[in-house]
Amino acid sequence: MNEQEIIGSVTRALHRGTRELDAATVARLSALRHHAVTHADTPIRGGSGTLAWTQRHTWISGLLVILLLFAGWTYMHKQELASGVDTDLLLLTGELPPGVYADRVFAPWLQGYRR
Amino acid sequence: MASPQEIDAFLAGAERRAFKQAVYAVRDHHHALDIVQNAMLSLVERYREKPPEQLPLLFQRILRNAIHDHFRRARVRDFWVRLVSPLRDKDDEHGETLESLAGHLESPQRDGPEQRSSGNEELAIIEAAISELPARQREAFLLRYWEELDVAETAEAMGCSEGSVKTHCFRAVAALAEKLKIKGISP
Incomplete structure (x- = not known):
């Protein structure tokens, strides 16, 4: 063959x-x-729905993701500041629970916090 | 620029072969139809401005990419399914992809209805032999001899050199000859 x-x-x-x-x-x-x-x-590609919309509007989708990330970061940062203020108040007013002073890591942490 | 009638006429002539090419590659009737649909949509959406004489080569490139995309998606899907599935069996954790699984689907009862209804043993053997060829050899053989593209066009469609096309074609013909000889089929 x-x-x-x-x-x-x-x-x-x-x-x-x-x-x-x-x-x-x-x-x-x-x-x-x-x-x-x-x-x-x-425009058939992607069909309908949220995923298809994001596929067709890549720039807007990207911008929304960036805005969401920024909003998340801002929220976390504010929470961190609020947490710091709360700690200061507790230390200044001496309202920490007694068990805290028995914790071995509290003293080194307090030293660092004061600095 | 190709008119809608010219595109329709071209696709009408090419759709069955395109479907068969997809079946030989993915060995699944429904996936093959999806691949042909994607290829048709891509051709019309992106390349309707092209002259009609360029359509065959463009369509072959699109079809080939659609087949590759199918395997790429299958690999990604397979990876995530294996990662999150709590029922996965340790025996399955050897990187077996859907592409390799497709190679196991050779029993006649798993073939598409077009094969079951043909009732032609010789045709089934030849189609199985085509499916069993390595992907590049199968692509080269089908484009060069079935789609009747010349060597340069085949090379362009496959994204390789003309020398590679000749090598793939030579090996494909040799492999087919061997398989057909074993099955006792002569031209």
Whole structure:
């Protein structure tokens, strides 16, 4: 069997395979083609929904993510400041629970905190 | 610029072969239809400004990329499924991808209905032999001899050199000859 005979034999069989596709698949392919050609002007990619919207509006989505991150960072920073103020108040008024003074790590922490 | 009628006529002539190419690659009827759909949409959305004579090569490149995207997505999905699945079996943790799993789907009952209905043993053997070829050899063989692209066009569609195309084609033909000989099929 030489090379050309093999190529001819295989391609003839493959062509026959495409001709013998079942009717349902042929109809489905035809419907897909019709959809693709007739909806060329409609943005189909991604479908509908939030994910599809973000895919179509990459810049706005990116900006929203950055704003969300900034808002999160600001919130965390404010919480940290408020926590510091609370600690100062507790230390100054001596309202810490007695068990705190028995904690071995409290004294070194207090030294560092005063600095 | 290709008119909608020209694009429709081109796709009507190419869609069955495109579907078969996708089936040979992914070995799944439904995934193959999805791939062809994506390729058709990409061609119409992005390349309808191109002249009609460029459509065959463009469509082949798009189809090839769509098949590769399918495997890429499958690998990512497979990775996350394995990572989060509490039911995963230790025996499965050897990096088996969906692409490799596709290689195990060779039994006739798992093939698409187009193969079951053909009832042609010789055709089934030849199609199985095509599916079993390494991906690059299969791509080169189908583009060069089935789609009848020349060597330069095949190289462009595959993103490789003309020398590589010739090598892949030569190896594909040799592998097919061997497989068909074992199965007792002569031209």
